[in-house]
Structure formats: C-alpha cells, structure tokens
Amino acid sequence: MSRNIEALEETLGYRFKDKQLIIEALTHKSYKQPYDNERLEFLGDAVLDLIVGEYLFHKFKKSDEGKLSKIRASLVNETGFDKLARSLNLGEYIFLSNAEENNGGRDKPSLLSNAFEAVIGAIYLEAGLQKVQSIAIKLIEKNHKEISLDSLFSDYKTTLQELTQARFGITPEYKVVASRGPDHQKEFEVAVFIEDKEYARSCGKSKKIAQQEAAKQAVEMLNKGDASE
Amino acid sequence: MSRNIEALEETLGYRFKDKQLIIEALTHKSYKQPYDNERLEFLGDAVLDLIVGEYLFHKFKKSDEGKLSKIRASLVNETGFDKLARSLNLGEYIFLSNAEENNGGRDKPSLLSNAFEAVIGAIYLEAGLQKVQSIAIKLIEKNHKEISLDSLFSDYKTTLQELTQARFGITPEYKVVASRGPDHQKEFEVAVFIEDKEYARSCGKSKKIAQQEAAKQAVEMLNKGDASE
Numbered sequence: 001m002s003r004n005i006e007a008l009e010e011t012l013g014y015r016f017k018d019k020q021l022i023i024e025a026l027t028h029k030s031y032k033q034p035y036d037n038e039r040l041e042f043l044g045d046a047v048l049d050l051i052v053g054e055y056l057f058h059k060f061k062k063s064d065e066g067k068l069s070k071i072r073a074s075l076v077n078e079t080g081f082d083k084l085a086r087s088l089n090l091g092e093y094i095f096l097s098n099a100e101e102n103n104g105g106r107d108k109p110s111l112l113s114n115a116f117e118a119v120i121g122a123i124y125l126e127a128g129l130q131k132v133q134s135i136a137i138k139l140i141e142k143n144h145k146e147i148s149l150d151s152l153f154s155d156y157k158t159t160l161q162e163l164t165q166a167r168f169g170i171t172p173e174y175k176v177v178a179s180r181g182p183d184h185q186k187e188f189e190v191a192v193f194i195e196d197k198e199y200a201r202s203c204g205k206s207k208k209i210a211q212q213e214a215a216k217q218a219v220e221m222l223n224k225g226d227a228s229e
Numbered sequence: 230m231s232r233n234i235e236a237l238e239e240t241l242g243y244r245f246k247d248k249q250l251i252i253e254a255l256t257h258k259s260y261k262q263p264y265d266n267e268r269l270e271f272l273g274d275a276v277l278d279l280i281v282g283e284y285l286f287h288k289f290k291k292s293d294e295g296k297l298s299k300i301r302a303s304l305v306n307e308t309g310f311d312k313l314a315r316s317l318n319l320g321e322y323i324f325l326s327n328a329e330e331n332n333g334g335r336d337k338p339s340l341l342s343n344a345f346e347a348v349i350g351a352i353y354l355e356a357g358l359q360k361v362q363s364i365a366i367k368l369i370e371k372n373h374k375e376i377s378l379d380s381l382f383s384d385y386k387t388t389l390q391e392l393t394q395a396r397f398g399i400t401p402e403y404k405v406v407a408s409r410g411p412d413h414q415k416e417f418e419v420a421v422f423i424e425d426k427e428y429a430r431s432c433g434k435s436k437k438i439a440q441q442e443a444a445k446q447a448v449e450m451l452n453k454g455d456a457s458e
Contacts, residue, residue: 039286039293043286046278054272057268065271068271069271129358
C-alpha cells in the first residue's frame with residue numbers, strides 16, 4: 001500500500017530525510033511489521049510535555065505551577081492531540097491492519113493521538129527540539145484559539161460538539177432536568193444527550209457551569225469508549 | 230544569608246550567567262520571596278522526563294514502550310531525584326524559612342527532589358537542551374551504576390538501605406516470617422524491620438524477590454511520610 005506521505009510533509013511543514021522514520025511513526029501495531037510507532041510515541045509524549053510546558057511557562061509569567069499544570073493537562077491529552085491529528089488528516093496516512101481498519105481505527109481518538117505523538121517524536125529525533133517546537137506550537141495555536149485557564153472550562157462544550165459531529169454527525173443537546181434552592185442560591189442540574197441517549201448529568205450554580213461539567217464527563221466517556229475497543 | 234553558590238556551580242559543571250535564576254531555583258516557597266522554585270520545578274520536571282526518555286530510547290533500542298516507561302519511572306521519581314540532589318549536596322544551598330529549617334527541611338526527599346528539578350529547569354532555560362542533557366546524564370550515570378529492567382528490582386534494597394542509613398544511621402533487617410508450599414514450588418514471606426519496627430511484608434518465589442518487594446513498599450512508606458509532614 002502506498003501513501004502520499006509528501007502531502008503530509010507539506011501540511012506539517014517538514015520533509016523527512018529518513019523516510020523510514022515517518023513510516024514507523026505512522027505504523028500502528030496491528031500492521032504486523034518488525035516495527036511500530038509505540039517507541040516514537042513514548043518519545044513524542046515527553047517532547048510535547050516539554051514543548052507545551054515551556055510555552056505556558058513563558059506565556060503565563062505570573063501563573064504558579066498549579067495553574068500551569070492545569071492548563072497543560074487541558075492541552076496535553078488524547079482529546080487535544082486527536083484534534084491536532086485531525087487537523088493534519090493524520091488518519092489517512094496511518095498503516096493499520098484490515099481488522100483495525102474495518103473497526104474504524106482511522107477515526108479512533110486514541111489511535112490518532114498516539115500517531116500524532118509518534119510523528120512529533122520522529123521530527124524531534126531527526127531535526128531536534130527547536131524545529132519540532134516551532135511546528136508543534138504553530139499547530140497548537142491554530143487549533144486552540146484561546147489558551148487560558150478561563151477558557152478551559154468552556155472548551156469542553158466545544159470539544160464535545162466537535163467529537164459528536166465528527167462521530168455521529170449531530171450536535172449534543174443539553175436539558176435542565178432540575179433546579180433547586182432559593183433564587184439567590186439556585187442550583188441547576190443539566191443532562192447532556194447525544195442521539196436522545198443521556199450521556200452524563202451534572203449540577204452547578206449556573207446552567208452554563210452545569211452544562212460544561214456534563215460536557216466534560218461526556219467527552220471522557222466517549223474517549224474511554226475508544227480506548228476499551 | 231549568603232551561600233557559596235560557586236561551589237554548587239563547580240559540582241554541576243555549569244556557571245550561571247543570570248545568578249538570580251539559580252537563586253530562584255534554590256528558593257523553597259517557605260522562604261517568602263516574590264518568587265520561589267515551583268515554576269522552574271514544573272519546567273525541569275518535563276525536561277528530565279524528556280532527557281531520561283530519550284536516553285533510554287537510544288540505550289534500549291529493542292525495548293518496547295512499556296519497558297521504557299517502567300525503566301524511566303524507576304529513575305524519574307522523588308527517590309531518584311533525591312539521590313541526585315544529595316550527590317550535589319543541594320540541601321546546603323536551599324533557601325528556606327527558619328520553621329522549615331527546624332523541621333528538617335534540608336533533608337526532606339520531596340524538598341531536595343523539587344530543588345533538583347528546578348535547577349535542571351534553570352539550566353535548560355539559560356543554556357538549552359543539549360547542555361542540560363549532558364549535565365543530567367552524567368549525574369544519572371554516576372549515581373545509578375546499572376540502568377536496566379533487571380536491576381530495577383534489586384535497586385529497592387539499595388535505595389532502602391541508603392535511606393535508612395541517612396535517616397536513622399542503621400541498615401534494615403529482613404526476616405523470613407513464613408514459607409509455604411512443596412519444595413519445588415515454595416513461597417516465602419519476608420518482613421522488613423527498621424529499628425525493630427516492621428515496615429512491610431511481602432511474598433515471593435524466592436527470598437530475594439520477597440525481600441525486594443518488601444523493600445519497595447518500605448521505601449514508598451518512608452517517602453510518603455515525608456510528603457505529609
């Protein structure tokens with residue numbers, strides 16, 4: 001099977017000298033080769049932790065370690081990397097077994113996220129930290145319009161909508177299922193539905209807070225579903 | 230209070246251009262300054278994860294991701310960094326409050342490990358990855374005579390002995406408290422005592438395996454004790 005890896009290199013803004021390296025980064029373990037992308041994923045994971053950590057260190061000069069960790073955790077995770085992988089159409093280039101292919105492998109967040117980490121690991125190996133830093137930061141800034149602690153929370157609703165649209169072609173629905181307490185101290189209970197199935201419910205001091213917390217839980221459930229497949 | 234930071238720089242093999250940077254890396258939050266070492270620790274933590282990850286990636290070319298993760302986890306943790314910090318006499322240079330000083334702060338593994346990460350973060354910021362890589366790898370190779378999956382296990386006994394000697398001036402004692410099963414399938418239960426107090430017990434197919442597992446648990450208990458102080 002041949003893939004137009006040059007198109008991917010074009011999108012990445014990086015041309016590999018060692019073509020075997022990018023092939024390894026794109027090879028899922030199901031593809032039964034003497035190599036797969038798990039070692040490069042191991043490396044890329046650490047590379048991304050440092051790149052994002054340093055980026056936030058400089059961007060938020062007044063934030064303490066706890067805040068930096070929280071913001072990083074919101075970017076450096078399967079959902080975040082899945083998003084970056086999709087922006088590169090990485091799924092098209094992955095080498096996987098027919099069984100995994102038929103199982104929707106090209107569209108699985110875990111698989112896409114791992115391949116993204118592996119590609120970053122491969123660029124790091126060949127071109128060094130500075131090069132891979134500029135590539136990764138460009139991607140992150142393009143795909144996360146606002147990076148801040150305040151925007152984290154609201155990101156869950158956006159993330160969930162992107163996820164359900166990609167996967168089911170629909171947007172999630174939020175319903176207030178209960179409200180309690182006196183007016184000045186009201187609490188809302190909100191449930192989130194995807195295709196009329198309730199995925200999560202959560203309480204909060206405002207509908208917005210409850211929606212976002214419910215969205216967060218739904219995102220985690222959807223992603224966990226992938227991992228266990 | 231003045232400290233001979235030049236002596237530390239000598240040991241590190243690195244002279245800081247920005248002296249404020251190393252001072253920040255050595256400042257515990259108890260010392261009530263407008264800065265402390267927690268942001269640099271955040272950065273250094275990621276730097277060390279990458280340095281050690283890449284080191285193992287190249288050293289163990291045939292090992293899969295799971296094995297690499299395990300070996301890294303055995304090096305990149307509080308006990309491991311505490312050991313490296315002590316090899317630099319880092320405790321002598323840390324700025325902390327009188328209260329923390331009287332509380333044995335200079336000798337706490339958590340405090341030492343954090344300061345070590347912060348120093349690595351500071352060198353990275355000023356001198357870049359390559360420089361800090363060579364410093365960290367030299368330190369790790371000097372302090373971990375054998376880095377491999379096989380040696381991990383036996384390291385726990387060594388680590389525990391170093392810990393109890395530094396802290397209590399004694400070596401731990403291991404006693405076989407039970408052995409079960411037929412000769413060809415015997416299982417041993419071993420308990421580890423420090424100052425006649427039992428700290429942990431564990432079973433294994435050989436006395437050695439049981440000892441090492443018990444040592445591991447004791448190390449974790451001793452370190453947890455520090456964190457909660």
